[in-house]
Amino acid sequence: MSKKVIVIGSGFAGISCATYLAKYGYDVTVLEKNESAGGRCSSYTEKGYTFDMGPSWYWMPDVFEMYFGHFAKKPSDYYTLDRLDPSYRIFFDQNDQMDIPAKLTELSELFESLEKGSAKKLNEFLESAAYKYKKGMDEFVHKPSLSIAEFTDISLIPIALKLQLHTSVAAHVSSLFKNEKIKKILEFPVYFLGALPKDTPALYTLMNYADLALGTWYPQGGMYKIIEGMVDLAQELGVKFIFNEEVEHIDIDKNEAHTIRTKNHTYTCDIVVAGADYHHIEQKIIEKEYRQYDESYWDKRVMAPSSLIYYIGVNKKIKKLLHHNLFFDKSFEKFGDEIYTNPKWPEEPLFYVCCPSKSDNTVAPEGKENLFILIPVAPNLEDTDIQREHYYNQVMKRLEEHCGESIIEHVEYSKSFAHKDFMSRYHAYKGNAYGLANTLSQTAIFKPSIKNKKIKNLYFTGQLTVPGPGVPPSLISGEIVAQLIKKEIKP
Ligand SMILES: Cc1cc2nc3c(=O)[nH]c(=O)nc-3n(C[C@H](O)[C@H](O)[C@H](O)COP(=O)(O)OP(=O)(O)OC[C@H]3O[C@@H](n4cnc5c(N)ncnc54)[C@H](O)[C@@H]3O)c2cc1C
Secondary structure (H helix, E strand, O other): OOOEEEEEOOOHHHHHHHHHHHHHOOEEEEEOOOOOOOOOOOEEEEOOEEEEOOOOOEOOHHHHHHHHHOOOOOHHHOOOEEEOOOOEEEEEEOOEEEEEOOOHHHHHHHHHHHOOOHHHHHHHHHHHHHHHHHHHHHHHHOOOOOOHHHHOOOOHHHHHHHOOOOOEHHHHHHHHOOOHHHHHHHHHHHHHHOOOHHHOEHHHHHHHHHHHHHOOEEEOOOOHHHHHHHHHHHHHOOOEEEOOOOEEEEEEEOOEEEEEEEOOOEEEOOEEEEOOOHHHHHHHHOOHHHOOOOHHHHHHOOEOOEEEEEEEEEOOOOOOOOOEEEEOOOOHHHHHHHHHHOOOOOOOOOEEEEOHHHOOOOOOOOOOEEEEEEEEEOOOOOOOHHHHHHHHHHHHHHHHHHHOOOOHHHEEEEEEEOHHHHHHHHOOHHHOOOOEOOOHHHOHHHOOOOEOOOOOOEEEOOOOOOOOOOHHHHHHHHHHHHHHHHHHOOO
């Protein structure tokens, strides 16, 4: 008889972990509170529009290839990927927009046109970012980060120095470039990672390598196609999924979890993997004596932003939009301050518009546009209908001005999603969208551990533990935990 594993939650990390464990020979069941798989990467269809509810940027295609490759599959066995070119459009001011080309030669020309000598520096910057990406992936990202000993191998010291853990992204970028637009292009991925460029180790310029060199891709049909592919693969390997099955309690005896209780059922188990939000499992699902962290620990964590999102259907085409559009028309510094330093509702937020109907005619009715508008905002803010309406009006007006055409009167469907929804749909601590911020003091061994030290068969996976937030790290998180389980408890 194989050991029985219960995985709580069917986000990327939970499905990834379940799939590896099934391959290793465990008997795996995934319990998911919502009606379908995907977690933050859910999807829904309304009035002919199909909305991805969370992630929209498909970066690091190599990680997806590696993931499916471990099961002798390819992403193309499950979905069709297209590389976007241009990768995205940035709106700086009205009538001042810039397209970021997919080809590096064109990108160099663009940089050179903005700042003399910057093409050469871009090359230098990307070489260093490529090194960080490759070494980071090979030597650091795949570690369980249970102990500092994993990182004390003498051969890693020169690598760690080159990874620039103690230099900030802002300092690194400013040392090479003076042009403000270039700085924004290079610093923006970090904002979405959850901290100010001045507080984020330059290690994370590996994200620029992912952005500018590896490219922005799109799975036809939407990001949810990845989830569908992963669920198919997991089921092929024998993983069972049970939906609308919210875990309410883990029964523990002699430091061992033995039963999972939901509203209507109990499940016996040999191993538990918590893929739901870490704080929720620790503070609500297990007894106090078994928690590794208390509320004050959690309260001191720096959370990545939450998001105020609008899913919108427009009954016409909008000429000026590309698939991905970033609106950097207001102060980065002020907005950063309002998210991270003095958290409050922002006066004039930067925002992002995804318009997948530009590359995919299945996500909106013919002649219409599918919009996903995201405003990064601080977690733990009071989320009211009045605030949501206020930002809808502000952002839609700015969108109309930038696009030079009426949009509001063409909206035939709209729905908002923010803190309250993150909490009720995903049990997200403080309504966070992307987990913990990627600061140095919250990296690797300083993150909440993948292993509960007081319960010998309880493990954690997902964006609140190693390696961190984002779809590719969540896939890797599932793999790291499955490997640790295989090492510690035989199937
Ligand atoms: C708006 C938004 C935009 C994003 N954009 C991008 C992007 O463009 N690119 C990118 O790479 N990343 C992006 N991210 C980040 C990425 O989506 C996440 O890091 C990743 O999906 C997290 O996966 P996870 O498995 O850790 O958690 P989740 O997806 O949250 O999965 C956890 C699951 O656990 C379930 N659960 C919770 N409590 C229980 C319970 N008691 N019982 C049973 N089940 C439970 C939840 O319902 C959920 O399904 C975005 C995230 C958001 C929110």
